[in-house]
Amino acid sequence: MSATDVTTRSTPGTRPAGPRPSTSGQLRSLSRAMLRSFFRDRTSLLFAFLFPLMFLVVFGLVFRGDGAGTTPLAVVGEGPVVTALPDDVVESVAFEDAQEAVAAVEAGDVAGAVIEQGGEVTLYFAASDQVQAGTVQQVVSSVINEANLAATGQPPAITLTTQQVESERFGPIQFLAPGILSWGVATSAAFGAALTLVAWRNRQVLRRLRLSPAPAWTIVAARVGVSLLVALLQAVVFIAVAMLPVFGLELAGQWWLALPILLCGTCSFLGVGLLVGAIAKTEEAASALANFIVLPMAFLSGVFFDLSAAPSWMQSVSRVLPLGWMNDGITDVLVRGEGVAAVWLPCLVLLAFALVVGAAATRLFRWES
Known part of the structure; x- marks a missing residue:
């Protein structure tokens, strides 16, 4: 064996020798791979687009306010x-x-x-x-x-005049749409991160990425970027459908302020998905655990129904759940027409939750099964 053979052969557990691609190129490659994996997975597409739209159709048609509520x-x-x-x-x-x-x-x-x-x-x-x-x-x-x-025969001593503060055109869809959108984005982010992480670990993809020249942070950045892009696509499709005449969603003046809340909420539930993916050993376990976290949170956060008549303990719980902050924040700017003052606190809470859960996921993360 020649000296050249000894020097060029890589040892197990080390990164192979050769020209190292740029970090931006590595990030783009990982992002493209994750996007292709997402759009090829029918389950991911179901949870990201069809599932929220199904709830929109069901609740939107039932609560259209067309006089059928007598x-x-x-x-x-x-x-x-x-x-x-x-x-x-x-x-x-x-x-x-x-x-x-x-x-x-x-x-x-x-x-x-x-x-x-x-x-x-x-x-x-x-x-x-x-x-x-x-x-x-x-x-x-x-x-x-x-x-x-x-x-x-006596006139009433006190008379009552009632008038709603929103436009007379506003129907139940105005308050259903933000909640269903928040739940759909949260479900997609949590399930997508959890299932991808477990699948890549079990198929030794994470191990190969660890041995590749790509830094570990590019893997996380690619996952975050893909989740944010999917969330934006979800929002565009969902709101476009909700604004059809059959549903009648109307956007408030500064509706675009909902985007920062949407993106911060995506980061929060991406952290939940990473935590689930770090704990679960199989894709079935990851799906069950993510569903166990997100679905009860949807009911406790007032996504599908108003919590004003709910028990006080349930209203207190909703104030500490990230989905409740995401739902309330998007409703404030998308429907109630509130401004920047209604954005910063939900974003701060959602980002803090993302950092805490993300730190826990980092501590429990495993490259191999």
Whole structure:
């Protein structure tokens, strides 16, 4: 064996000799590889684009506010109360017999039954559905109070005028869209990072990257860049669909201020994905663990429903969850029209969360299985 052979042969665990490509070139190559891997994976595309759009279609069509939100209410008899029931709130269903009306309430066909005989009104409702029970009680009580006041012939001492602060054109989609978008971006970032990290570790890709001339930080930078690019694509597609006439999303004046919050939120859940990928040993375990973290967080953060009527402990929990900050921040600027003052605190909280979780992921990171 010649001296040349000895000097040129690399030993195990060392980087091969040869011209070292530029750092920017290494970063571009890794980013292209991750992007190709993402768009070739049907599961990743499902979670990134189709899944959020599916929720948009379901919730957007159900809560369009096109008059289908009336509550069915059985009525028996005639009188000032039955006549004055507001048609835009309740849908009166006439019954001839009181027992049949009560049976309809028990069967869940109607939210309640109003029986008016002479000057006496009886309301039956099902306590199993507290929302509808509260609605029919408030409506009937209000109608009876107005009827009693009219019977006295005295003008009301205090009158109430109600007016919503947003545009009259604003519907439920204005507050559904930011939450579903936040959840979709969070899910994509967490799942994408976790599954990629576990798959690359099990297929020895991370080991080969470790032995390559590429610095370790370029791998992280490529993953961050790909996640941010995917998040922007998600936002563009999602908002474009939500603005279709069938859904009717309207953007506030400084809607573009939602972008920093979106990107900071992506970094937060990218950190969650890296942590999951550092812990999990298989892709199945990574998927289950990421789902275990993100899905409950969506419900506890008020993504799918308003938390104003939720228990106080749930509202307190939502204030410390990154998805809650992301959802509230995007809603403030995308819908409520708030300015820069509403951006910096959510961004700060989301970035702090990303740093803490990212540091934990770094401590637990393994190049090989």
